[in-house]
Amino acid sequence: MSADTSPKNLDANPPVDGSELIRFDKVTKRFGSNVVLDELDFSVASGKHVTLIGPSGSGKTTILRLLMTLTSPDSGSIKVNGDYLTHEQRNGKLVPAGDKHIREVRKNIGMVFQQFNLFPNMKVLRNITEAPVTVLGLSKDEAEERARELLDMVGLGDRCDAYPTQLSGGQQQRVAIARALAMRPQVLLLDEVTSALDPELVAGVLDVLRDIARTTDITMLCVTHEMNFARDISDRVLMFDAGRVIESGSPDKMFTEPEHERTREFLSAVL
Amino acid sequence: MNWDWSAVGDFLPRFWDGVLTTLEAVALGSVISFAVGLVWAFAYRAPTRLVRWPVGVVTEFIRNTPLLVQLFFFYYVLPEWGIEFSALTTGILAIGVHYSTYTMQVYRAGIEAVPPGQWEAATALSLPTRRTWTAVILPQAIRRVVPALGNYVISMLKDTPMFIGIGVLEMLGQARLQGADTFRYVEPLTVVGVAFIVIAYPASLLVRALERRLVR
Numbered sequence A: 001m002s003a004d005t006s007p008k009n010l011d012a013n014p015p016v017d018g019s020e021l022i023r024f025d026k027v028t029k030r031f032g033s034n035v036v037l038d039e040l041d042f043s044v045a046s047g048k049h050v051t052l053i054g055p056s057g058s059g060k061t062t063i064l065r066l067l068m069t070l071t072s073p074d075s076g077s078i079k080v081n082g083d084y085l086t087h088e089q090r091n092g093k094l095v096p097a098g099d100k101h102i103r104e105v106r107k108n109i110g111m112v113f114q115q116f117n118l119f120p121n122m123k124v125l126r127n128i129t130e131a132p133v134t135v136l137g138l139s140k141d142e143a144e145e146r147a148r149e150l151l152d153m154v155g156l157g158d159r160c161d162a163y164p165t166q167l168s169g170g171q172q173q174r175v176a177i178a179r180a181l182a183m184r185p186q187v188l189l190l191d192e193v194t195s196a197l198d199p200e201l202v203a204g205v206l207d208v209l210r211d212i213a214r215t216t217d218i219t220m221l222c223v224t225h226e227m228n229f230a231r232d233i234s235d236r237v238l239m240f241d242a243g244r245v246i247e248s249g250s251p252d253k254m255f256t257e258p259e260h261e262r263t264r265e266f267l268s269a270v271l
Numbered sequence B: 001m002n003w004d005w006s007a008v009g010d011f012l013p014r015f016w017d018g019v020l021t022t023l024e025a026v027a028l029g030s031v032i033s034f035a036v037g038l039v040w041a042f043a044y045r046a047p048t049r050l051v052r053w054p055v056g057v058v059t060e061f062i063r064n065t066p067l068l069v070q071l072f073f074f075y076y077v078l079p080e081w082g083i084e085f086s087a088l089t090t091g092i093l094a095i096g097v098h099y100s101t102y103t104m105q106v107y108r109a110g111i112e113a114v115p116p117g118q119w120e121a122a123t124a125l126s127l128p129t130r131r132t133w134t135a136v137i138l139p140q141a142i143r144r145v146v147p148a149l150g151n152y153v154i155s156m157l158k159d160t161p162m163f164i165g166i167g168v169l170e171m172l173g174q175a176r177l178q179g180a181d182t183f184r185y186v187e188p189l190t191v192v193g194v195a196f197i198v199i200a201y202p203a204s205l206l207v208r209a210l211e212r213r214l215v216r
């Protein structure tokens, strides 16, 4: 099946059991004349943890932003859970997706950002309950109960009434993780979530993510420079360079015997 | 020219009338400028140039012509179109609209100062656009704009003497009237000058305190 796709891209994660959750099909994204993604094909199977590695500027963030509909592709298509994120069926024809359609498909996706992006005008608890109440229609009580459980899980059960600015970066990021999980997404997108943290706070956040990876069946698509973490949680690792997947495989293979020269260079630079 | 305390006493009844009129003008003018400015700010964000362009032209025009010209325009021209108000109401409308073109800029800056990450987080949580505005963007923007709006209120206070041009008896108008009646200008004008300081200075301290508290 990879024979008819662009030879420039490997089909990085051929679905084994047909339960594929994310599929990029010949996705091209340009900023002006800068071709950031070049007919990118890849897929992620449901429940898997996939890590994207690669040099800065290789398009990793762009992939997550495309999935989160923070930006849209110039060509190609993206499917989440079998539904097009970029298009919708109308009268039997495939047309560019409207707002309402995008909103529905997007509900399956949660994202944690490098800069946390908590709402500074809301207390911690309300940061987490805001979307479940207004988007999912949970009652305030239900949402708060669930928020408290999530805060316990990330080790911040006692900080419900704090404002984000009163927390350390590591604590803010753990709240942001709880906030994303409160929407019960099928996929969690993590974009260098520890890059903005002081070194001593990184471990706490990674432990929370390891926990989530181990105890939930949520699909994770993760960009990180924490190679030990990537090795621990990943089912697959994709190496990016210049907007293409140049190599992919199990963490063992990727970190111990990478085939591609660029992968070796990259890993020796970051490890 | 010697100072006569009894002339001060004689002026006080008119003075208090003038104070009330000035404060009424500032209070209502502020409310109008806050509300209309918000309308301009949103209209200027409209997706179509058919809205943005006229809003830009009109507000630039109002901002860059003198307030006194606008006062005269409202006072002399509107009645010709069958729209008639009292002099005070006319003044309040004119100063409110004039200052709305400044508050518009304040709101725009406040909205743009909310980091893009806030919009992105709201999108990632699927918050509807309206909810994003009311629960996330505006509460953060308002914190940032309160001090700047406060400064414009103070500036508006100092512009109210222009109402004299359309015959409104605010503080300065009362002082001039008193002078004309008694042939003593020093005391009424001094009282009015002091009154402006007594109102404006604490107000500016308040704005500075708000600035320290709200803008972080």
Ligand SMILES: Nc1ncnc2c1ncn2[C@@H]1O[C@H](COP(=O)(O)OP(=O)(O)O)[C@@H](O)[C@H]1O
Pocket (backbone or CB within 6 Å): A031, A034, A036, A054, A055, A056, A057, A058, A059, A060, A061, A062, A063
């Ligand atoms: N909003 C944007 N406007 C213009 N260029 C952008 C924008 N976002 C990303 N880029 C460019 O796209 C390329 C890939 O960026 P990104 O996806 O952030 O890479 P990575 O996350 O792998 O470091 C970079 O060359 C970057 O300069």
Ligand SMILES: [Mg+2]
Pocket (backbone or CB within 6 Å): A060, A061, A062, A192
């Ligand atoms: Mg990046």
